[in-house]
Amino acid sequence: MDKTKIARINALAKKAKTVGLNERETAERDALRKEYLAEMRASFKAQLDSTYVQTADGAKIPYAEYARTAKEAANDIQAEHAGQGRANTPKS
Known part of the structure; x- marks a missing residue:
């Protein structure tokens, strides 16, 4: 502008x-x-x-790929916790 x-x-x-x-x-x-x-x-x-992100093993990946994999991992963890919450809920 x-x-x-x-x-x-x-x-x-x-x-x-x-x-x-x-x-x-x-x-x-x-x-x-x-x-x-x-x-x-x-x-x-x-x-x-x-922009590139350096992973723990030293590899450099594009930020877009990093963000996508991080979002998928967060969704997997959230789904895993949601499933555990229902299984551990005491029944009345």
Whole structure:
């Protein structure tokens, strides 16, 4: 996002705090914020996609693969604990 748009976001934020915004300015601010957040998320995702995680055995794997396997492992553990909870529940 170019500096003029960021400056406009900041100007609208300052005006919102001091005097308030009309409907057009509120819509403009919301659109600019949405655009800014979309660009920041895309930039962050690109950064994560180029990041590697070193495992305990020294192997380097892409972050996306690491996150996927970590999520699967967490789901497996949660499912295992959910099954144990039902089996150990006393019957009335």
